[in-house]
Every structure is written in C-alpha cells, then in structure tokens.
Amino acid sequence: HIHSHYSRATSRDLTAEHLHKWAQLKGVQVVGTGDITHPGWLQELQAKLAPAEEGLFRLKDDEAPAIQKDVFPACQCPVRFLLSGEISTIYKKHEKTRKIHHVVFVPSFEAAETLQTALEKIGNIRSDGRPILGLDAHDLLEIVLETDPRAHLIPAHIWTPWFSLFGSKSGFDTIEECFEDLTPHIFAVETGLSSDPPMNWRLSALDRYTLVSNSDAHSPSKLAREANLFETELSYPSLFNALKTGNPDTFRGTLEFFPEEGKYHYDGHRKCGICWDPKTTGHHQGKCPVCGKPVTVGVMHRVETLADREEGRKPTTASPFCSLIPLPEVLAEVHGVGANSKRIRQSYEFLLSQLGSEIAILRELPLEDLERIGGGLFAEGIRRMRTGEVITEAGYDGEYGVIKLFDPQERTSVASQLGLLAVAPKRVDPKPKQQPHQAPHVSENPAVPIVAEQPEPDLTGHHDRQPLTPEQGLAGSPSSPILTSLNPQQREAVLTIASSLIIVAGPGTGKTRTLTHRLAYLLAEHGVAPENLLAITFTNKAAEEMRSRLTNLLGERLVRQIVIKTFHAFGMMILRAEAEHTGLAANFSICREQDRRTLLRQCSSSSLREQELTLYLEAISVAKNHLMLPDDPEMQTFVSHHIVERIGSDQVPDFLALYRQYESALQAYQMVDLDDLILRVVRLFETNSAVLARYQGRFQWIAVDEYQDLNAAQYRLLTLLKTPEVNLCAIGDPDQAIYGFRGASRAYFLTFQDDFPDAKILHLSQNYRSTQAILEASRQVIAQSPESTAYEIWSEFVSQTKLEIYQAPTYKAEAEYVVHEIERMIGGTTYFSLDSGRVESHEDGTRSFGDFAVLYRLGAQSHALSEAFQRSGIPYHIVGQTSLYAYKDVQTILAYLWLLCAPDSRFHRDLITTKPRGLLEPFLEELQHMLDERQPVSQFIERIQRFQAQAEEVSDEKQAARLNRLMALAAPFGHRVRDFLEAAALHSEADEYDARADRVALMTLHASKGLEFSVVFVVGCEESLVPYERAGKPWNLEEERRLFYVGMTRAQEKLVLTHAKRRFLFGQTRRNPPSRFLDDIAQALKALQTRQGRRARPTTKGVAPQLTLFEE
Structure with missing residues (x-):
C-alpha cells in the first residue's frame, strides 16, 4: 500500500x-x-x-x-x-x-x-x-x-x-x-x-x-x-x-x-x-x-x-506483532533535534552503512552492537521501544501523535550517566501504552463556554421537513390502492375521466406519478382495455420510467399491451405497420442526425462549412415540424416568416434547392429522418381516412406528457387522433416551455380548452422536490415574465439555507470554486482535502457525487469545468458532449447492422470502408447466417469489430471502450437487431444521463429538464449568456427566463448561482455584468459567498508571495 x-x-x-x-x-x-x-x-x-x-x-x-x-x-x-x-x-x-x-x-x-x-x-x-x-x-x-x-x-x-x-x-x-x-x-x-x-x-x-x-x-x-x-x-x-x-x-x-x-x-x-x-x-x-x-x-x-470483547482478550487466530518507531524519530530524541534535520540524516546514513537495514536495527540486532556503533543512549532508546516502555501523546483529527522514549529532562540525565555510571538513573514512569490519554495541552477550564449546547442553524441545506401549511387530511381514503398514495389534487386528476383534461403541473409536483396512476386507474378500476391506451412522452427515458412505474402497479403482462412511446417512436410504429400506404419500402431505414449531415453534404454542389451545414439542417427540421415540404404551395410564405431570420434572405434559393435534393436523396435511399416520422404519419392520416379511422378507433384514451413542448406537426397528429369519443389528458407546465427554437409552441397548451371545449383544467401545486426558499426564488424570477402563468407552488420542506451567489474573478476560478465546493460538501475526497484545510474535519458530508449537477447555458462552457474536475479527480460526466453514435467506428458497425435489415441500402453500403471490397459480400453472408440463428446483437457487434480489425482498421483503447459500451446498450435487445437500430436512431441528449452512475453531472440547462439533484450549480449567470443573446440574431428573452427557471427548479436542497467578471468564450474575452435574473430574487433569499481562504503559508521576509493560479 x-x-x-x-x-x-x-x-x-x-x-x-x-x-x-x-x-x-x-x-x-x-x-x-x-x-x-x-x-x-x-x-x-x-x-x-x-x-x-x-x-x-x-x-x-x-x-x-x-x-x-x-x-x-x-x-x-x-x-x-x-x-x-x-x-x-x-x-x-x-x-x-x-x-x-x-x-x-x-x-x-x-x-x-x-x-x-x-x-x-x-x-x-x-x-x-x-x-x-x-x-x-x-x-x-x-x-x-x-x-x-x-x-x-x-x-x-x-x-x-x-x-x-x-x-x-x-x-x-x-x-x-x-x-x-x-x-x-x-x-x-x-x-x-x-x-x-x-x-x-x-x-x-x-x-x-x-x-x-x-x-x-x-x-x-x-x-x-x-x-x-x-x-x-x-x-x-x-x-x-x-x-x-x-x-x-x-x-x-x-x-x-x-x-x-x-x-x-x-x-x-x-x-x-x-x-x-x-x-x-x-x-x-x-x-x-x-x-x-x-x-x-x-x-x-x-x-x-x-467491540464485542473486553480489552486484553486475544483470539486463538491472532498473529504475532511488534510495534516500532521509525529510526529517524529515535535518533531525533537521542540528539534532541528535529527528525528531518541534516544531523539526523547523517546519523541515519552512518548507522545503516555500519549495521544494515532500518528494520534489522530496530528489531533484530543485539543491543551491544547498537551501543558500540550508536552509543549508550541510542541503545537504551531501542531497548525501551522493543519493550514498549514509551510515552505517548495520541494523534487526533489528522494530527500525528508523538511517541517519546525519554522525558525531556530525563534525556539529559540519561545521556550524561550512561557509560559513566554502572547504575542507570531513575526514569519518569511512562504512561502504559493502552491507558486512556488526554493531550496535555487541552484546557478543562470551566470558563470555556460550551457553545455546543446552543442549537446550530442548519447550514447543510438538508430539509428540516417542517410542514409549511396545516396538514391536509383526507375526507376519506378511497379503497383503490392506486389512489392511496396521492394527494387530493393528484387524486382529482386521476379520477377526472368524464371529459378531456389538461393538468398544469409545476416543477416537482408529481407530474409523471399523476399521469401513471391515471393510466393505472383506467385499466384497473375503469375497465379500459390496455390496447386502447396511448401514452406519449418526449424522451425515451420518460417512456421507460412510465413503463416501469406502471409495471410496479399492474404487472408486466398488462403493461406490455399498452403503447407507451415518444412521438417519434409512435410515428415509426405506424409507418412500419402502414408502409404499403406511404410509398416506403417495408424495410426503410432511419436517417440519424449524423447521417443527415453526410446526406446533405452529398447533396451540396459546393463544400459547406460545418456551421452552414448545421443552419440548413436546423431550417429543414423547422420546416418539417411545421409540415412543410419544399414543393408545397405555401413554402415560400413559410420561409419568409420562419426561415429567413435563421439563414438570411440571400441564402433562401440555396436552401430551397438543397431541401429538394435532400428529400430526393432520402427517397432514393429509402430512408426517413426523425422529422419524417411525424410528418409522414400526419400526411398519411390526412390522405387516407380508413387508416386514420382505424387508429382513432383503437386509441380511445390518450395521455400526453410535456404538452407545452408540442410543435405544429405533433399538435396536428394529436388533433387528427382526437375525435369527440377520444379522451385526451395532457399534462405539463407552460412556464417550462424551452424549445421554441426547435419550433415548439406553448400556445397549444394555453389554448387547450379552446381546442377541446369539454376539457377541464386542474393544477398540481404541492412540490415534492425543493425547499420553499428555492421555490420562492424561482417564482420571483418567472413572475417577472409578462407571459408567465405562475401560480402558487408550495413545499413542506423548509430550510434556513439561502441561495448562494458567488462572483469569481475569471471563468477558470469559477470552475475551481465549483469543484472546491463539491469537495467540501462531500466532506472531502482525499486525506489531502482534510490535511490541507480545503475541507474542515467537522464538515460531515452526507452526499455523494451523483447528488450534484453543474448546469450551464452553452456546451462551450464545459471545457473549463472539465479541466477543473480532471485535476481534482472527482468523477464527472458531461451529458450530451459527444454521442456514442457520432463516432465513425460506431457508425460503421451500425451500417453493417442496417444492411442486414435493408440489404439494398446504398447509403449504408457507402459508409463501409472495408478494403479489399471483395471481402464484404462473404462477410455479409456470414452475418445473415448469424441473423437466421437469432444470435444476440452484442455478438454481431463483436464479430463486426473483429472483421474490421482484420481489414486493418485502426483500433485504440478509446475505441475498445466505445465497443464495450455499444455492446452493453445492445444487450437488452437480445436478437432483435432492428429494434436496437431504431432505438439507436431515436437516442437523444436526454437519454445520455444515467442516474445510476455516481458521478457529478455536467450538462446544459436544456438537458437538465426533467431531472433533479440535491445540489445544483448554475454557472455563467451573466448578461449575454443567461439570458443568451447573440449579436444580430433573434432571441426570446422570456424563453431564456423560463430556461433559467427550469435550471433553478432542478435543485432539491441547495442552489448555487455563479458568475465571473471575465470569461473567455468563442475566442473573445467578455466582461459582462451579473445576469438580470439574479436581481429578480429578493435579497433576503440570497447569501453572497466569498472563496474560503486556504491556510496562510509562511513567506520569507521581503519576498512577495507567489501568485495563485488565477491571479492576474
């Protein structure tokens, strides 16, 4: 060790x-x-x-x-x-x-x-x-x-x-x-x-x-x-x-x-x-x-x-031992100088050169030999050590103890008499080794105030769990076990089934729980058939969570029959089932985000820069999310209202031409992109009444999560499915609508009752996540928006902990502060944390790494944070930094798998760079044989990797790690290759976060939506960053405010908001004032923090102290 x-x-x-x-x-x-x-x-x-x-x-x-x-x-x-x-x-x-x-x-x-x-x-x-x-x-x-x-x-x-x-x-x-x-x-x-x-x-x-x-x-x-x-x-x-x-x-x-x-x-x-x-x-x-x-x-x-034994009892299995004192410490006592002094070093080296190793000197060599070479006092010290005749001052709280062989006065006496007198002098009796010892420098002065008897303020951020409002008793507990764990508002939402329903559910109010229990109640108590239920979520993670909760309530057999999918997965299900009505081949493949870039680059006659490529692809998505294709009659008007501000008017002809070529390429390759999964279903339903009627008849009960994030295409899909006979339940929070830049509109939430006049509106107002101080500060920020629908949200969790506001001199110092604070709140990650004073010994951290999140507005802010976490050794994960599926080696493996499902896919064949090409066909036949044998997807991945290695493809440790991760993701799919490919295609940034991994999460404010953490840091709270404003580009102040509100309400116990005087971003040094949103929070809820100074180091007189890392 x-x-x-x-x-x-x-x-x-x-x-x-x-x-x-x-x-x-x-x-x-x-x-x-x-x-x-x-x-x-x-x-x-x-x-x-x-x-x-x-x-x-x-x-x-x-x-x-x-x-x-x-x-x-x-x-x-x-x-x-x-x-x-x-x-x-x-x-x-x-x-x-x-x-x-x-x-x-x-x-x-x-x-x-x-x-x-x-x-x-x-x-x-x-x-x-x-x-x-x-x-x-x-x-x-x-x-x-x-x-x-x-x-x-x-x-x-x-x-x-x-x-x-x-x-x-x-x-x-x-x-x-x-x-x-x-x-x-x-x-x-x-x-x-x-x-x-x-x-x-x-x-x-x-x-x-x-x-x-x-x-x-x-x-x-x-x-x-x-x-x-x-x-x-x-x-x-x-x-x-x-x-x-x-x-x-x-x-x-x-x-x-x-x-x-x-x-x-x-x-x-x-x-x-x-x-x-x-x-x-x-x-x-x-x-x-x-x-x-x-x-x-x-x-x-x-x-x-x-202990379950008295002191002194020795088990039969005990091994022998002996206690030693390091030789330099023995010599320090003999010579009366420090153990690290030059004199001790010289004496140490002399003894070793004459007698042999330190252990031999301390425990084996005869005392006579030690006295002959080292002197009588040295030999006497070794004798005392060997017999346990030592004086102890015990170590405590990181302070090493002291083991003495001589009392200070005695040492002088012994030194003068050994070798001169035949009888050794009388010594001060050492304290028995096992006798309880209290350090001599501790005062028991009764005048010292015992302040520990006074109640301490809660500075940890942990909830006192004092009820904020009078306890709300129930008039009577309904018999259904599905209802017993719900509060009155949640229960009302579950029981409201006579009409359509929209539920306004603020952060932490049990949105998923309410929706899940409503579905369970419909099945278990209201007799609804599972195949008549459709639940739509916005992320794969949310769909899995809903499915898991329903399984716990109802059992796997019943839940397996319910359609619980994201909008995209639902669209894919319909397109696969109705391929003959869409003009698509039954084995069409999915054009993932990275594939879209490849495809659009192929379509361009000139070489597009990455930024241009991104802008055009975003513009295509906006058009499809509004159900617009390049040759639609209204396309020109749509472009002038929604696209020009993104790409500039001079780029419109190029955009329209590229959009047409892009669509032609998709058709030629028999591919659909993610936006097509909804657009094509809407067009199918609008043009084929028989198909639409079949799905209207099947899905009589529809539940939609995060309704405030609907875009025009998703809204149209729902309105097509919603007949007077269909019960629609929507849940969400218009104050958490943060995807307007993608074409989402909170207006659909606000006009729900206009669209469906029979609908009822309910509110969930009890928060189960955050302290009341965090909720109140968040409410004050969102209430400043003229668009806010803010209503009172309350929590039983009351804490005296305020929101912490910290100003750093630079963005690097800000990152170091975050790391230091996490280390402190954990109670130290190493002994160095304690010994250096970075963390006080009484800071009894009860949190682990997974309890922390660091949120930022832009991905570029993660670089300084990543460097600081790297230096600290604290485990962390940057959510959504680079998707596994964006790596070329992973894309190649997926291309092989797509060729098994769509053998004629020229697009995926072109992605494979295996040389010589003559090896490809025999290898694809081998994979087909594995498919016929229903071998697991993970074995396909392993075999493809071996084939690539044989073809002299470059491999390294990181690639091996990616391969292992890909195999782990494939394992739950068994032999279902297509299901794995479709899941990979639908993978989103929100799916990157794994709550089971005990690491600090670093992510954008957008990626934090739907998550919660004990402690949240929001860094970069500065003007032009929060809210984010780009020169010459359109921006939405109120959506930025809602985004900040989302970030604040991720915190359960503690919220820290930081900003820097100077920040280097995108090649420029910025000096922006603190965010206007910080001014919206009442002073009584804020605590301004200063960096806790480390213990002062002694400096040589007249010599300036060395600058710290971030001083300028």
Missing part, C-alpha cells in the same frame, strides 16, 4: 528506482508498486520492470546500476515488486454516503491493463494515481475478481474516520454490509496506522480475517513504517496463500506503528487543540467546547463502539 509520483500530495521520488533503493535501506524484500490503475505509471513500470518469480517483478538490469550505488553494501539485498494500487470509492448505500479505500493486487501487467480498461469506463483514472470512483465497493470487488482469477482486494486502513470500511464518518458496521454476497472473497483487512492488532482483536467478526499492516507511503523514505512478515516461497501465489490461510508457519505477523502515533487514534478538533479519549468525548456529548462543532471521532472510539 504505497503510491507513485502520479498520486496527489506525494513525493516526485516515488519512482521504481527509488523504491528499489529505499526497500533495501529499510529491509523490505517485496514492495508494492502502488497506483497500477494509472496508465502513465503502469507504462513506466512496464518500461523499468522485468518478470522475476511468478507474479513478481524486479528492476531491469539496465535500470538498477545507477541507483544501486546509493545503497550501502550492508543493506543490499534482492527486491521484488508486487503490482498493487489503492482505489477510492465514494457512493451512496442505504441512504448514507460511503467513502471506502481499497488496495488491489494483480499478478501481471495484462491483468492491470484489463482492470484499467474496466475502471476507465466508470470514472477518471488519469488525474490521480489513486482514482476516485463513484462505484459501490461490492461492484469494485466484482470487477477485480473478473479481471483475473488471482486478483485480490483488501480493504484499506479499515478504522480511519474517513475513507474506510469501519470509519466513523462514512463506513459500515460490518464487512457483510459493505461487500454483501462477495464477502467470502475478502480474506484480509489492513489495520491502518492508528490501530494495532490488540485493538482489532476486540471485534470477534475480524477473527476469520488476516490482519495486515502497510506503510501507506507517500514518499520512499516512509516505506516500512508498517510491514508484513512471511516465511514462504518468494512468489505471488505463495504470499497470498499465506494471507488466505493465515497459517502461522507462513504468515509470521506484522510490524506496527505505535497506534497512538497515527493521525486519527483519538477524538478531537485539530483547529481548537482538543484531543480526547472516547470517555471524555462521551462526557462532552461529542461537541467541541471551543467552537461547538462535533469533534472528529477517532479510531479508538470507533473500536469501542463496535
């Missing part, structure tokens, strides 16, 4: 050469490499290490001589390297944030590379040698076991308050709770510097595990502070067999720190100078008498909490 120079807060000397050198100086024969998950370090190890005994490595012959000359002959011995690394996992389990460190071991570089590949799919393994992953410890163990049958995991420093299995801050009470069914694969646990075996013996559950001790070295000189003793064959299998069996003949015990010297042995508060044993902590009810905040509960306290 050590690290490399790729880890944060570690020495640059942590290289293979220096580890080879220091292992000999310390007396270590097998040393861990550390950091095997870091690609750069692994590459370095592969260049410098050669295979030795099975599963072990040695420094290569050409690397060793240069460093070996620095090793004293008395210390020289063979050194072997064991591939190891530490992994930090931070995640939520059983409603609590867990932070666990693990040490993993693999027997080969191939296994290490396999592990890296698996972990890089989950998080960032390149910014820190010890990666931080939002991954359950159980799942990490599973990945390790799948890497190689001989790969192992050992929980690290299991008692440390933070980052450990049993830690008081974020651990578990049992190993089984952490690793569940995989617990049998855990055979050893690392005790850590702040505990020793007798402390661990007090927990009988640990009897079946081998207790190991490691140095957790952050520099080569810190090796062997703790170590393990083996008497076995020198090989990877033998070492781990000894650990697995705990055989006392092969595993001979451990070398230990005195646990009091560890940083977290006792309880306390470092800043306040408070150090307590567990009993004293209990007396003070865990509160610091200086600042009133909870003290950090240390290892001894946690052991006392979980």
